[in-house]
Amino acid sequence: MKIMFFLISLMSAAALSAAVPFTRTSDFTPVTIGERARNAKETMFFAEAQLKYGMFQNYLHYWIDRPLFWNRATRHPERRFAYMTYPSFMIDVEQLRKYEMDGLGAFGMHAGKFRQLKQADGFLEKGKVSDVMILPQITYGEAVVRSDTKPDEIVDMLKYCLESPRMPRINGKLLVGTYNYRLLSAARHKELMKQIAEMLGRDDFLIIGDMDFGRLRKLQAAFRKNGMLNRKQTAELEKLITDVLDVAGGIQLITTELIRPSGGDYTSRYDTSFFDNCTSKALEKIMARPEYKDKILGFFVNQGYINHLSGMNHGEYGTFTLRNIMRRVLKHNPDYVLFFEWNEANENTCFQPTVYSGQTVGRLIKYYSRLSKGKPFAPYAGENASIPNLTLSHRATLKPGEVLRFELLNIPDGAPEHTITAQLKLTDQSGKVLLAFPEEKITSTLLGSIDYCVPGEAFAAGSVIRPVLTANGKTYTDFQTIRIDPTMSWNYKAVRQNLRDMLNVGEFKFNVRKLDRNRYRFAVDLKASEPLASVELMNLEDEIAAAGAEKEYDAENNLIVRLALTAPPHASSREPGKIRVLNASSPGISANYLANVDPGAWKNLPDGSGIHNNFHLWTQETVYFIQISKKDAGKAVIELDFKNPDIGIKRIPVDIVEKNGVYAVVLNPKTALRAEALKMTNLPDLPQSSGQKHLNWSGTVETDTPYPVFTVRAIGRSGRIYRSHAVMPVQIPGAPFQEVACFSETVKKAVKVKIPEALLPDIHYLFGPDSGAMLRSDSGRYFDGRLGGGFHYMEAFSHPLTKVAAGDRAPQWVRDGKEWLLRFDGVNDYINFTRETFPQGAFTLQMEIRPDCADRTMVLFRHFNYFLGSLSLFIRDGRLYACWGEKNLRNFKFATSLPVRNGAWNRIEVKYDFSRLAFTVNGKSEIIPFRGRAYAFKSAIFGGHDKREYAPDEPLVFFKGDLRKLAIRHY
Structure with missing residues (x-):
């Protein structure tokens, strides 16, 4: 109602x-349990795991969430890189037991994944664990490629799993899940199953398949159009199911499709209409046939998909998505359920306890597990059952x-x-x-x-x-x-x-006062009812300090520099060399334990100035924290000395890092290898568990946020959390205001809201080479542009399908009289801006350019990573041309009559307010009525790329010419 x-x-x-x-x-x-006769004794509950994530990795700042029971003490004792460690994995095992789940699903294909599966199985054996299992999963190719699969790797995995007692069986046969089963045809799967059985010399395994998504989507589209399937379409749906059952040991289903109306929420919804009206009925009919009575039935279950990096988000809606799907799944009394996923940090699909989600999901799964098995419900062990079991x-x-x-x-x-x-x-x-x-x-x-x-x-x-x-x-x-x-x-x-997961804090005092332009002094006095895992100071939902961290990272006396090494796709390399800090006494260097990133087994240099290492550069950043005494920062230099002659020696002036907050350098002009030095003003690494109950803590923090919002978060070792009130030490000016248009998801149209001008990003870029291969903003480091770069996950140049010619990718700083400008070569130069620098909402984009136009259409600006965000701007036939990718994927094209002078300076402005797009070139304007919404938040690019999507039909080239002014206003 x-x-x-x-x-x-x-x-x-x-x-x-x-x-x-x-x-x-x-x-x-x-929730009702269906009458279907299972083949499994009880419905088994698994969660698909990414075994590369552990309790010890550093999840701060890059990700928005982290495991609730993180523990740095579970890192490899010899400072070596590891995907997994035994004590870390056993924390997951403990939580699975609390959930009353049966185990984890794990990919076993390809050498690395197979090693991880065997390692996880070995950990269970070492811990003498008999109540948690590993569901092996076969992976077929990449989701974007229709590829074949040779049986050798499958056979190797099955040989191992068939011998392990820690893998699930149904009626004596090994249960094997799949990922991307649909990439192969039914005929190829039939052939593959035969090959596997012959190579193994046995067939006591059940490989589970899923339906062909291409054919399924056509039926879903027909249902959305007509509200029903006709007889022919219903027969096609039934054939989709039997095509799987006739070959595989069973079928695993998804109950939803993603719906994202243009006038609705930003997030997609998991819609069950097609399943309810079509698939569910067909499934009941087919599974009741005698020839399919021994076939296994499984379901994938989602709770949401929140990718804060890609812009693709499918709504959790509290826990509604999870509960809505589970109602449909249990109605069919399946043999197993596979929750998607246990611990995927990029996508925040985590069923694992996390700081954001707490232990609510565990309570829900325990409820469903007991319901499906006919057991009485029970609270979590050790919790206060007198408190209502309510979650907000x-x-x-x-x-x-x-x-x-x-x-x-x-x-x-x-x-x-x-x-x-x-x-x-x-x-x-x-x-x-x-x-x-x-x-x-x-x-x-x-x-x-x-x-x-x-x-x-x-x-x-x-x-x-x-x-x-x-x-x-x-x-x-x-x-x-x-x-x-x-x-x-x-x-x-x-x-x-x-409510039962709230940490009981008997006494709490918290104050913050401003010291100068961007420094603040804080004090916290906290008494908790249990030993504490952490007490952290937050600003705008980000961890900026933690009690006890000053013993490891002394930000009061030291400048802490985050040095990141990265490379574009197809240019990953191992580079032997040294990182040294010159002109500084006793600098310290430590690695950042990011998931899936190997910092190397470095050795300290004899003189104590740095490290020697075989550095790994690839799309994800390989990060080191460097501590330099503030007394030495004015003269210190970070030296990168690589054996590769194409890199040689590069130097980073530490005084510039301290003053501007950032300095970047292209290491290899042939391959665009890159180093960025960032002044750390937030917490470098996960806090180490303190174990204290009473904490009296104070310190000084620095932030370039003009109006910080400070809070304190305390987490007990039990996973209970205390979150404080907010302290806002700088008052937001009440006036002047701007009326800013925004799209209201409530009334489904644009409305105007009054926002203080002081809060509105009005970003002007500072032209000058002080920070090397960076374009600094006057509005904080978040909005700084990278000259080149943008290689890590979901940035504009992270995907191998975004092709870029070889070279350094960085436009060059050129002196033009008293001013500096950026010169672009038209081949591969660009500036990369992080997500929401160019907003989803109302905007004003201003630039001054001097193009050197070719006959081909030239890119000016794109709100795009390797998929669209909204606006793309071009010079086409000597005139300004624009495309807009709308929320429902429609492509709008705007061919203006506004000429852009070749070889001369042009002032260009594009303004949008949810009612019109206004294009202005050199004082002449064209206004086009338009009410589109951005497809998604994305990174933005000046000068590239030349991917032909949401663009003119002809080939594109990178921008060639000069840029001397760039501004982005969020209104």
Whole structure:
């Protein structure tokens, strides 16, 4: 049921109106176990694992979340690179037991994955673990390529797995999952199965297949168009299922397709309409046939996909996506369920306990596991069952126009039925109530949620909201604060806080005062009820300091430099050499333990000035932290000395890093290998577990955020979390305001909100070579542009399909009288900007260029990584030309009549406000009515790339010419 409420607002004048609308819905749909006769004794629950992620890796800053039970002590004891360690893996095993799951799914194809699978199996054997298993999975090629698969690797994996007692069996046969099974035809699979059985000399295994997605999508499209399948289409769907069952040992299904309406939420929704009306009925009919009674039935289960790096996000909606899918899955009484995924940090699909998700998912899976097995429900071991088993889920940050959702979830735990009385309120940081939702009565034995949706534009941009929940007479305040960012949004992950997972803090004092332009002094006094794993100081949801970290990284006395080495696709290399710090006494160098990145087995130089190593440069950054005494920073130099003559010796002036915050250099002009030195003003590495209960902690932090929002987060060793109120030591100016257009996901159209000018990014780029291969901004380092670069995951030049000619890729600094300009060679030069520098919303883009046009269409600017964001700008036939990739993937093309002078300076401006696109060249304008939305947040590029998507039809070339001005305004 859905009810619209209009409450008299207690909000500030910055709200849209005095009436704050919200919707209330509830979902207590019961879960039933179907009557299908399983082949497995009980439904088995697995989660697909990425074994390359461990509890010891450094998840800070690059990722938005991390394992809740991280532990640096589980790193390799000899400082060696490792994907996995035994103590780290056993933490996962402990959590799987708490979930009452059966184990992990693991890829076993290809040498590296097979080694990891065997290593995980060996860890289980070492720990004498008999209640957690490894479900082996075969992988077929790459998702983007229709490739064949030779049986040798499959046979090698099956030989090993058939001998292990820690792999699941059904009726005496090894259960084997698959990934990308659909890439091969049914005929090829039939041939492959025969080959495998002959090579093994046995057939006691069950390889599970899935349906051909290409054929399935055509049927889904027909259903969306007509609301049903005709007889012929229904027969085709049934054949899709039997094509798998006739060859494989069973079938594994996905119950959803992704729907993303142009006028809807930013995130896609997992839609079950086709499954409910078509697949489910066909499946029941076919699985009831005698010839398929021995076939295995499995399901993939998602809870969301939140990729803060790619821009592709599929909504969790609290826990609704997970619960909605599980209702459909258990209705078919499957033999197994494979949750997607256990620990994928890039995509935030983690079923593993994390800092954002807490232990709510574990409680849910334990509920489903017991329901499917007919066991009585029970609480988590060691928790306080007198506290209502309620979880409040909501985002940590959003922007005006987006929907602010709250899910209040109840999970039955076996206690006798009673009524839970609960009420949610939203307050400001002073405790003033902004919005009070209705008092709710919840039956404790029912799994389900009450959900509220509030327009994000109803709250003042820059404000911080604190949820307060009263349950059975007790008030809980220690939830994640909610920050309304004026224009930027790339973190769509929900924070799930169960009341039983709140850390009990008896005493808490927290204050922050500003020292000078960007330095702040803080003090924290905290007494917790249990030993602490960490106490961290946060700014804008990012970790900037941790209690005890100063013993390892002394930011008070040392300059801490983050040195990152990287390479474009196809140019990865091992480079022997040295990193030295000259003109400094006793510098320190340590590695950053990023997942999947090998920092090498370096050796310290005899004179203590640095390290010698065989450095690995590839698309992901290989990072080292360098500590230099602030007394030496003015004269110190970081020297990179490689044996490769194409690199030679490169030097980074430390005083520039300290002053400007960054310095970059192209190491190899032939292959674009790159080094970037960044002044660290946030926490370098994961905190080490303190074990203390009482903490009195103070220090000084630095930030280039003009209006910081500080909070404290304390995590107990049990996984319970305390989140403090926010402290905002710099008052946001009340005026002047700008009226800024944004798209309201509530009313499905553009609206205007008043935002203080001080909060609006108005980014002007500073032209000068001081920071090397960087283009600095006047609005903070986040917006700095890279001259070349953009190689790591989901940046514009990270994908091998984005082809770029050989060379250094960096435009050159050229002196033009008193000014500096950037000169682009038209071959491979570009500037790369990180996500949301160019926003999804309203914008003004300004540039001054002197093009050297060829006859071919030239790229000026693209909001694009290797897939579209929104705007692409070109010079075509001597005129300004634009394309726009809209949220529903429509491609709009705008051929203006505005001439761009060749060999002369041109002032170009593009402005958008959700009602029109205004193009201006040298004072002449063309205005085009337009209301499109950006497809996704992405990186942005000046000068490239020449990928022919959402572009004119003809071949493209990189920009050739000069650039002397660039500005991006978020309004």
